[in-house]
Amino acid sequence: MKQQALCLIAILSAASPLYAQEEKEWTLEDCINYALEKNIQLQQNKISLQESEIDVKSAKANLFPSLSFSTGHNMINRPYQEQSATVSGTEIITSDNKTTYNGNYSLNAQWTLWNGGKRLNTIKQEKTNRDIAGLAVTETENTLQEEIAKLFIQILYADESININKNTLEVSTATFNRAQELFKEGSISKADLAQLEAQVSNDKYQLVTAESSLRNYKLQLKQLLELDGTAEMKLALPTLNDEHVMEVLPSQTDIYQTALATRPEIQSSQLSIENAKLGISVAKAGYYPTISLSASSSSTTNSASTNNWAQQMKYGWNNMIGISLSIPIFDNRQNKSNVQKARLQYSNSQYELQSKQKELYSTIETLWLDALNAQEQYAAAESKVESSQTSFDMVSEQFNLGMKNTVELLTEKNNLLSAQQQRVQAKYMAILNRTLLNFYAGNKIEL
Incomplete structure (x- = not known):
């Protein structure tokens, strides 16, 4: 009997971690850490980095004699x-x-x-290519974190939209139930009752649409995390209040200056210029004796x-x-063509850096303006929700007393729903853009 009890305890102990794992709730940080470990594109970039390490060793080996x-x-x-x-x-x-x-x-x-310094410059080139490959890994990690943050905040938005639609459906159902009583009393017409019934059906449809959007966002998140799309995924969704929405935005200029010094796409473009300059030296080596x-x-x-x-x-x-x-005396213009192409590549890499800098500034400026606009829209929507809620409550009470008709009630209800949707949209737009701004400023992505 004692042995059976011990076996049962052992089985339950072994099953407990599995159950805990199944019931795990994913935070934003969990999603990011898991994606950085499992994402296929990121792993491919890491393999490319390993290949570049091998290329550096091969270039160094060319300094030594060969023996056969x-x-x-x-x-x-x-x-x-x-x-x-x-x-x-x-x-x-x-x-x-x-x-x-x-x-x-x-x-x-x-x-x-x-051979004209070709081997030494080739080693420098391969080292630069290795550094560029490392920055490509970092760039992919940054992109992955940004995409996960976007999807996570979209999930928060969809989840709150579902709650709004559920509350709206409850109000519509209660209003329709009251309308049935008024219809029996002869206070409203059958057409008014049909309108309210149609509104309940419409609110059910909007709820289903919001739930579908949430499932779609979750599926996209699973794909980024390389998870099975059919597996259940529970998310730990934080509650974000006005403090998160109306947080003071960092300076746009400071963000840009920090991003110029830290963003991997800028550093990669700068290394590409250095690499192209070395390419000119490698091409010129063709003119020298060996x-x-x-x-x-x-x-x-x-x-x-x-x-x-x-x-x-x-x-x-x-x-x-x-x-x-x-x-070399006459080489059918090969060396001259190689040098000219290397110089063109050098010029092109300089333009590429300028393009990346402009793109970075445009991205930061857009995020900053969108965040500021979303904060202003949230403040306006908050006031609109309060006034719409007061107006709807008054009209709803008057409708129940038979003092307002169906059209007036539905108008106020739709105004309230529109204001609530505008508020939640502005809320998460402000949070998203502010979160990305902080990330470009060198901070960790967190809510």
């Missing part, structure tokens, strides 16, 4: 010669065998001593020799060392 071993073996048949003479190493070998076998063995070394050092050690053997294999290897052994100089 080669061997060749031949079977020679002379069907119409009664006697043949061959030279093998230091021997002159004569043989009456029509078929002979020979082998050669060689150890070769090659070392480029100087000095190379070579060395080899080799020997040969022949089956017709009277010496054994070891003696043939010893007596046939020879060593060679040499230096070569290659001077």
Whole structure:
């Protein structure tokens, strides 16, 4: 009995973490951290960074000499010669065998001593490419965080819209129920009752639409997190009040200056200029001579020799060392074309940096203006909701007493719903743009 109890406890203990994991509520920070670990595009960028590390090592390896071993073996048949003479190493070998076998063995070394600084500049280029690849990873991480923040705030907006539509549906249903009583009493017509019934159906439709939008936003979030679209995902949605909405915006100029110094897309463009400048030096190296050092050690053997294999290897052994100089004279305009293209690439990279800077300024300016407009709209919508709510309550009370008709009631109700939707839209637009502004200013994304 005791053993059965212990087994039951063990099973429940093992199942508890699984249950907790299933019931986990995802915060914005959880979503971001998970996406940074699992997102496929980000992992591909990290692989590209690893490839660039290998390219740096390959470029550095070109500074060292190369060493290779080669061997060749031949079977020679002379069907119409009664006697043949061959030279093998230091021997002159004569043989009456029509078929002979020979082998050669060689150890070769090659070392480029100087080629106009091309190898050193190539190493610098590969290091720059590695840094650019690293910035591409950071840029993808930033984009991923921004997209998740947008979707998370859209989910907050959709969730609050659902609550508004639920409350509206409750009011419509209560109003319709009261209208049925008034209809029985003869206070309203059947047409008025039908209008109120149609309004209930319309409010149900709006609620379904809001719920559909929420499901769609959640699906997009799952895709960014590389989660199964059919899996249930519970989100820990924070409650954001007026303090979050009306928070003072940071200085637009300060944000831009900080972003210029920290944003990876700007740093990447700056490195591209440096890389293009190195490309000009690499292209110019084609005009300079190349000095190379070579060395080899080799020997040969022949089956017709009277010496054994070891003696043939010893007596046939020879060593060679040499230096070569290659001077380009006429290369069908290849070097000139390479230099011209490198200079054009340098100019293009400068324009690319200017374009990125303008794009960054435009993005920050748009976010700042949208945030400011959303805050002003929220303040106006807040006042409008209060006045619309008061007006609707009064008309609703008068309708229940038979003093207002259906058209007046529905007009006030729609005005209230419109004001509520405007307020919630302005609220989350202000929060979204302010959150992104803080991120461009170098702060962590958080609500």
